Amino acid sequence: MNKKILIVDDEPGVVDMLKSYFETQGFLVYTACDGAAAVRQAAHAPDLVLLDINMPGMDGLTVCERLRGHISCPILFLTARIETSDKIRGFQAGADDYIVKPFDIDELGARVMAHLRRENRAKRQNTLQFFSDMVIDYTGRTVTIGKRVVALSRREFDIVELLSANNGQVFDRERIYELVWGLDGDGSSDTIMEHIRKIRAKLAAVSDHNYIETVWGVGYKWNG
Numbered sequence: 019m020n021k022k023i024l025i026v027d028d029e030p031g032v033v034d035m036l037k038s039y040f041e042t043q044g045f046l047v048y049t050a051c052d053g054a055a056a057v058r059q060a061a062h063a064p065d066l067v068l069l070d071i072n073m074p075g076m077d078g079l080t081v082c083e084r085l086r087g088h089i090s091c092p093i094l095f096l097t098a099r100i101e102t103s104d105k106i107r108g109f110q111a112g113a114d115d116y117i118v119k120p121f122d123i124d125e126l127g128a129r130v131m132a133h134l135r136r137e138n139r140a141k142r143q144n145t146l147q148f149f150s151d152m153v154i155d156y157t158g159r160t161v162t163i164g165k166r167v168v169a170l171s172r173r174e175f176d177i178v179e180l181l182s183a184n185n186g187q188v189f190d191r192e193r194i195y196e197l198v199w200g201l202d203g204d205g206s207s208d209t210i211m212e213h214i215r216k217i218r219a220k221l222a223a224v225s226d227h228n229y230i231e232t233v234w235g236v237g238y239k240w241n242g
Contacts, residue, residue: 021044021046022046023040026070040127063145067093069082092114093113094133096121161175163221173213174220177213177217180194186241
């Protein structure tokens, strides 16, 4: 299976050059030109990230800190910054290497391959989804908002998983109950209302975003 690499830089020319180079090396390449897009693209579970530091909005340090809590792959900073203090901040944010622009692309390629060869971390292939300030780890069955883990019961997480995996799709109570509890469940669809209430309360305690919307007379949908 081809290795996956995520390239993040606010200079389209740099992104295009690196994309072309790594595709010729057999990589599956994902790209982003800003921090928010980088966080979304991380859902593809890349094997390595090339990340520019100096970007508008969410800079590379912030992106690195956010990603590092959820992925263990090598993160290599691409930047024109050369001060020792900047390097220290980068490593503290969770970076594995620091590559200064301008760089020789063949040397960069060699360093990428070296990091992948040394990558002996016991990877757990998480299936992640990012929504605003929320990260859902479907494999680990956790919901994180900011740096806080939202404690959900098994059924509550099952409901969140169903709705969030079908972002924007409306489910009525009967359908949610059938999919989460199964046809042999011994409760009723009224149970869904109580579970939705509890989920909303837990999410509202740490976020202002209304993740579960009521579609009056129909049911509920995820608002990612």
